[in-house]
Amino acid sequence: MRKVFVVFSITSLAIIAIMTYINWKSLFLLLIFLPLIVMGFYDMFQSKKTIRRNFPLVGRMRYLLESLGPGVRQYFVEGDLDGKPFNRLERSLVYQRSKKETDSNPFGTQLDTYDVGYQWINHSIKAIPFSAVNSNPRVKIGSSQCEKPYEASLYNISAMSYGSLSKNAIIALNEGAKQGGFYHNTGEGGLSPYHLQGGDVVWNIGTGYFSCRDENGNFSYENYAKRAQYENVKMIEIKFSQGAKPGHGGILPKEKVTDEIAAIRLVGRGHDIISPPTHSAFKTPLELMDFIKVLRKGSGGKPIGIKICIGNKSEFIAICKAMVQTETYLDFITVDGGEGGTGAAPQEYSDHVGMPLRDALAFVYDCLKGFGIKDQIKIICSGKIITGFDIIKTLSTGADLCNSARGMMFALGCIQALECHANTCPTGVATQDPRLVKGLVPQEKSIRVARFQHETVKSAMELMASAGISHPDDVDRHVVSMRVDRTKIQTFAETYPELDSGCLLDQNAIPKTFLHHWKKASAESF
Numbered sequence: 001m002r003k004v005f006v007v008f009s010i011t012s013l014a015i016i017a018i019m020t021y022i023n024w025k026s027l028f029l030l031l032i033f034l035p036l037i038v039m040g041f042y043d044m045f046q047s048k049k050t051i052r053r054n055f056p057l058v059g060r061m062r063y064l065l066e067s068l069g070p071g072v073r074q075y076f077v078e079g080d081l082d083g084k085p086f087n088r089l090e091r092s093l094v095y096q097r098s099k100k101e102t103d104s105n106p107f108g109t110q111l112d113t114y115d116v117g118y119q120w121i122n123h124s125i126k127a128i129p130f131s132a133v134n135s136n137p138r139v140k141i142g143s144s145q146c147e148k149p150y151e152a153s154l155y156n157i158s159a160m161s162y163g164s165l166s167k168n169a170i171i172a173l174n175e176g177a178k179q180g181g182f183y184h185n186t187g188e189g190g191l192s193p194y195h196l197q198g199g200d201v202v203w204n205i206g207t208g209y210f211s212c213r214d215e216n217g218n219f220s221y222e223n224y225a226k227r228a229q230y231e232n233v234k235m236i237e238i239k240f241s242q243g244a245k246p247g248h249g250g251i252l253p254k255e256k257v258t259d260e261i262a263a264i265r266l267v268g269r270g271h272d273i274i275s276p277p278t279h280s281a282f283k284t285p286l287e288l289m290d291f292i293k294v295l296r297k298g299s300g301g302k303p304i305g306i307k308i309c310i311g312n313k314s315e316f317i318a319i320c321k322a323m324v325q326t327e328t329y330l331d332f333i334t335v336d337g338g339e340g341g342t343g344a345a346p347q348e349y350s351d352h353v354g355m356p357l358r359d360a361l362a363f364v365y366d367c368l369k370g371f372g373i374k375d376q377i378k379i380i381c382s383g384k385i386i387t388g389f390d391i392i393k394t395l396s397t398g399a400d401l402c403n404s405a406r407g408m409m410f411a412l413g414c415i416q417a418l419e420c421h422a423n424t425c426p427t428g429v430a431t432q433d434p435r436l437v438k439g440l441v442p443q444e445k446s447i448r449v450a451r452f453q454h455e456t457v458k459s460a461m462e463l464m465a466s467a468g469i470s471h472p473d474d475v476d477r478h479v480v481s482m483r484v485d486r487t488k489i490q491t492f493a494e495t496y497p498e499l500d501s502g503c504l505l506d507q508n509a510i511p512k513t514f515l516h517h518w519k520k521a522s523a524e525s526f
Helices: 003-021 024-045 050-054 059-077 088-098 169-178 221-228 257-264 285-299 312-328 347-352 356-369 388-397 406-412 442-466 512-520
Strands: 119-121 138-141 150-153 155-156 184-185 200-206 233-240 304-307 332-336 378-382 399-404 482-484 488-491
Touching: 003 200, 003 482, 088 406, 088 442, 119 304, 119 378, 119 388, 150 155, 150 184, 155 332, 155 442, 169 200, 169 406, 169 442, 184 233, 184 356, 200 221, 200 257, 200 347, 233 285, 233 332, 285 304, 312 356, 312 512, 332 356, 356 378, 388 399, 388 442, 388 482, 399 406, 406 442
Parallel strands: 155 184, 155 399, 184 200, 200 233, 233 304, 304 332, 332 378, 378 399
Antiparallel strands: 119 482, 138 150, 482 488
16 A cells, blocks of 8 residues: 555656646646645654554545544434433433423334333322422422521532533523522532522532642632632532542543633643542541531531442441431432543443442432431432433432433533543533634523423423322332333332331341441441
8 A cells, every 4th residue: 555655646746747847727736636645655654553654645534434433423323212321312302301392202112111121100090280299399408407408409400610611501501500490510620700600509529629729739718618608609519429430530631721720720720630539638437527517617507418429338338427426417418320420531430430320329328217317418319310200210219309410411502422521522511612612602501401400300290290299208219110121020119128217226237238338337437
């Protein structure tokens, strides 16, 4: 191939020279062929790309076709049930609801109802009329130690940082939250001006302590208290881990770090911003309880919670033991499933680290009930929740309310281009490129975010009404059934049998499935 290219180049130049001699107007051919020939000779002598070295110029087609692959598959190859992590049907449902278009499907389900894992709601003969059900129920968050409880919506915006998302995307999300009366989680990237457009805010504080750190990267009470008492900040969330990359820490590539982002996060520029994998403000569960008291004081008594993707079960049990021992209670726990994630993460972390949401929810709920402290703490969950049925499934497993990140991104116009990490998001959602960001108009997209949230909660409440349930608090593990093989069905109550209240306080009453982890757990260490 290299010899063919050399012969082609020499022949082309000779023909162009002859034609130019005959007619000087043929000189324009050089403008076409000369750059191609130069590129080909460069390919022959460069050493990094074997394909281009062996197949000069032609080899470049391989990389072009590879870059076009995701778009070609999405628009020309994928069926309605294909596409990962969200298929075309799921994406279309979000688009339809955000635009207030019809979301009804003709001719029945496309799902195979005999596939293992297929799930459904057990409806009731005593169904409740939709008109008799509150279409926008509120969930009170705040333990007996919380001075300023918060009435949250059933479905909210999950943690997404300014920096990972664009300025216009954050503005649209916050304005949508204001219009719809639900909250907007800041993500660990700090509290930016764009989170303060009037919508309720949950300030997520990660291991980097962005917006509340000193010059050495340690937690700063002064910087924290100044921001925690903003009127729009309704709750504080300590981030232990996230579903996309649990145990890894957050990453913001230096290409996305502007002067403004650096100022908001209280960091320098010119390098990737990497959050440590662990907290420095506390090292043990007991120290965490002290940190909770500090945050509660600095916020003026607002709800304090944690966000965690479950890994070692004993570590979460250790937190429960510390709460019981010190009689200091979290107000909420956000459980992030291992399938979560809006930005980029190493593939091994995305695919194989972190407990999936349903199992994690059941475990966290059972722990809190087993230690007799569930009545103090609300469970929030996140991880691929974009439909009313998704909400019902999580409530049935143990959640009190839900967050969504990627669902809200779809409402903003995300097309699942899978370029979140490259600063080239074509919809202006996950990029800091001004040329791309300007295409996202917050005034338009905020309306779609509010519509999507409203229609999804409405769908969830209609499903509850069909099951004869009037309030989310009444959804239990008997509401949803799942096919565990082609001929066997179980409710979530059978798949995840609930623990007896207080059983984890008595070593003699601890179930065998918890005993090993309970013995390993200590309030003195993680």
